[in-house]
Amino acid sequence: MPLLEMRNIVKEFPGVRALDGVSLTLDTGEFHSLVGENGAGKSTLMKVLSGVYPEGTFTGEILVDDASRHFRGIRDSEKAGIAIIFQELSLVKELTVGENIFLGREPSRFGVVNWSELYHRAAKLLQNLNLPIDPRVKAGSLGIGQQQLVEIAKALSQDAKILVLDEPTAALTESEVETLFGILENLRKRGVGMIYISHKLDEVFRMSDRVTVLRDGKTVATHAASATNKNDIIAAMVGREVGDIFPVTTHTHGAMALSVTGLTAYSADIADKSWSIAYRSP
Template sequence: MTTILEMHGISKTFPGVVALDDVSLKVAEGEIHALVGENGAGKSTLMKVLSGVYPHGSYEGSISFQGEECRFSGIADSERLGIIIIHQELALVPLLSIAENIFLGNEQASRGVIDWSATFARTRDLLKRVGLKETPQTRVTDLGLGKQQLVEIAKALSKEVKLLILDEPTSSLNETDSEALLKLLLEFKARGIASILISHKLNEIARVADTITVLRDGAAVSTLDGKDVSEAAIIRDMVGRSLTDRYPPRHPAIGETVFEVADWTVHHPLHSDRKVVDGVSFHVRRGEVVGIAGLMGAGRTELAMSLFGRSYGVGISGAAKIHGKPVDLSTVSKAIAAGLCYATEDRKTYGLVLDETIRRNIPLARLAGISNGIVVDEGRELAVARDYRDRIRIKSSSVGQEVVNLSGGNQQKVVLAKWLFAGPEVLILDEPTRGIDVGAKYEIYAIIAELAASGKAIVVISSEMPELLGITDRLYVMNEGRFAGEMATADASQEKIMATIIRAGHRN
């Protein structure tokens, strides 16, 4: 196949850090080329060099596209050649229509006047190509994440894409939407469009990738044939060692019931006649890890957020007990005081103050623990941050490092440290390993196992069924706002969970 992209000897440094060290990469026309590696390995940095986010002159090495050397001064230069990058955080304007988003900055206009007829006609064609049936006038805010991802791809197609770069495109998608997106990439391949796919989901990589390049510590350590490689081999190259077990061994010592919820019902905040959580009851015991499985939109996050200080929903009813005593969970501060903490699925928006340091983030949920009255004791603040950094093994230059500069796995550890300092009896973890590589996932799993061993009652919400089967003791299956089933993890399987969801769907 003809080589469409060649990056040679790319090196990029930041103050005190070598982000890329002599990395070379080749991509052929119509190839799906996967880029894998642990958080902080240099994947996103390499793609920012390619797309012009880091302009020519800020790195060493060369880039050739379709046989011509490229010296991009910005992202507009790479887009003009058909190199389009779709970031993990989607760049869409929620209150604008699909058509307005697709052609934002690239308006179909004549003499300064937008031709809406041409805009809508072109949008309909693009939506058909990506398999969306919505109208061009549909607002992006009314679409699910999977469909928003397809709008981003339609936007890329509008710019005559030749090389599509996707950064963790399925990290927030359910299995159905992920499957649709991967199928679309294979269709693009058939049309001769090349793709670079960054993903931590190795099963998806193994299914669609023609070639896999593994980065570790800023260097390209291997290039593998995607059709003849095992996940174990990819992991070995990613982490520099064999990872024989994906999940740490556990020997649960499960005790008395710690947290009970009875007949919990929550209504949608904008459509108060619609129930998003409907009569849910469950319990978690001391030293137990309980999982909540379900498809996206089942109501799992809405349940967790409504329990945590009524952070979501209206018309909330039901009862909750901790250690057999009724508790008031009506505000976040009351929930924390009662011993309930919630680690959000969106750590960057709701879990952390990104432009603050580790030292400032860790005590945020219990400032009284580092204060004398209303004045923060900086010595105690520093001691607490250092203690939790060491205890949870947060990799950083110091506790003075801003969390925005940490890898995803270490950011998640800071979130966990923040809630552990709050002293919870019950910890709800919503998608605790989203966007985290396989090595960092193991470390998060180990922390969860340690917390359970110390007697905490833990609830884990995850869209990855293998993860739930690997780290929990008991599972609830949720569908359309209700709990459709309960099973011991030892008796569970992915097939059994899906069958429970399907049966519940038929009943509803």
Template sequence: MYALEMKSITKEFPGVRALDRVTFSVKKGEIHALCGENGAGKSTLMKVLSGVYPDGTFTGDIIVNGRKQRFKSIKDSEKAGIAIIYQELALVKEMTVGENIFLGNEPKTFGVIDWDTLYLEARKWLKSVGLEINPETKVKNLGIGQQQLVEIVKALSKNSDIIILDEPTAALTEAEVSLLMEMLRQLRKRGVTCIYISHKLNEVMSLADSVTVLRDGKTVATHPIGELTEEKIISLMVGRTLTELFPYEPKQRGEKVLEVKNFSVYSPYQNKQVVRDVSFSLHKGEILGIAGLMGAGRTELFTSIFGAYEGKKQGEIRIDGRPVTIKTQRDAIESGIAYVSEDRKKYGLVLDMSVRKNATLAALDKMIRNGVIDEAAEVSTVNRFIEKLKVKTPGLEATVNNLSGGNQQKVVLSKWLMNEPKILILDEPTRGIDVGAKYEIYKLINELVRQGMAVVMISSELPEVLGMSDRILVMAEGRIVGELTHEEATQEKVMMYATGGGASGKTEAVLSI
């Protein structure tokens, strides 16, 4: 029996058909993965299902447990037993776990919240899924992984029997991912139906019972997991076989463009070294991979070099052999350095501004004529980069928040490439991006390096570092503890350095292998 059937769902936005007669059926009590590139229609389909896009704004039928539904709001969807848990959690951080679980559904006696009952019931729900958390703990004091699990408990407390999880492990450590997966397996045994949206195909392969793939707003295929491999899913997602996920190209590296000597960085909150006496060089026309466990000091090192870290620093930076002083980001930009942040939404983009305005943010001085922005020059320049980077957007005036993650990342890259930097620092460049968009970004990076740019790639995805880098520096506890060439680097060698080569061996948060 199907817990959910969505038949011939079509949803249009001005100038764009986001869903084109999509069919999606999920059996009762299964974990059903929904896969597809960014922009394939996954989130739009789930917003239709959860009532974010109400009945009348789309065509097609939604059938839940055999009954046809017409959701006018999110509340209607919740009443039908559907709960959606987004990547950006919807918990109130200053409230307790118990208050969050029953927010809007608090048990009351004579119109007054019964706190004893609320916390008693919260303890029961937490215990039912094996969570050892005091319900009177404030949510802000929990880790992201525990917060994610509290969201699931909140959904269950509303008697939801269909739970949608949208990229649930994006911010979780490996231990937290294991805990979440075990909870989902337990829920499956209890008959709860889960729709699991993820770019991480290793998770899909180990967890899902069935997989549906969307591409360009259409249903491509639905298969039992036993009929699939990661390669087959990728092929269905992108419409072609990616014979080489990482298009590595051997390079003839040029002269040194960046030298960092005896560089140390201190935490802005306490007099603690987070980067310790680091020295390294970067050459023109090479990709330098930076690997290490979370907390190894990778981001602190390179945000300091870029002038964007608040803590004090000491050491020497040379560009093209000349010493430079970088106190601010403007100093770094003028020295030929660009930095693509790991959090593009927080640091890389102004989400409610247009594609055009975001793309020119770092290069406005190049667009000014007689003290005024030359809009014709701006439009012409942005169009050139949009075409070059193959950004999918309805137009230059489209709000960047409405683009897929991969296309948002390309807008960030456009912003920095307009400055024609010598050195491009990429911090987690493909985080939250689907495999097809990753491949396009890798090809773009290769093209930039062929043109002589020097690229630093900081990544927690070890296959990405191994697959794209000419050299790899491994960091642990603020130090560089190993250097490997592309040919000699293996997962085992990198992890040996990351966990033991000068480090304490702590592995609470590990690289995605």
């Protein structure tokens, strides 16, 4: 019995069928990579899994431990043991590292946040991960790579049995990548199932038990990592044979086109007007 099963997921946006009947399974302690070209549907599939796109906005079925699940939001998927590290950084920069880690789940006593307990737990968590980060500093004061590692600490604070990582290394330095993979090896030993999205096939082949390729919202292949190789995976991603004359390109970001800071999106009454948008035309 797989730990997780996603069956025949269909998700549409206006004018786009982002997911067209995708199925995926994940076993306990499995490292399952999800690859595909830009726009293939990887992030959308994981947003369906984590309740970002709630029940009713897609069709298909999600089973965890063989039981059908109906997530109305991220809190529901968290309760089912699913943690996700999004492609887009989601820490609140104005809050401290500790506040971010326990956001919405702050330890409290008599209805009041127990700050010393919060920072004690956050410090312990960061220490266990060998991350030399002070939980009392503002998240925004950290470099992007460190923020990404805090996101990982946050996911782990939930004691998840399923961890989704969407392009976690895009902003990491080489040594931060090593730290991350050390953490992931430990999680595998503890039986955590992981879905790992990356355009970097070296990383994919480093730990994967299986690799699933998405193309145009469809599953084109799921292979045991030991039974496939980079060339086969690239061919499946692009839908044709690719000779070595085509260099493997990794996804890199160009100059900033749009940047939004401090935007509060959860509140309709716009309590926080301190947001700003910077736009630079290409």
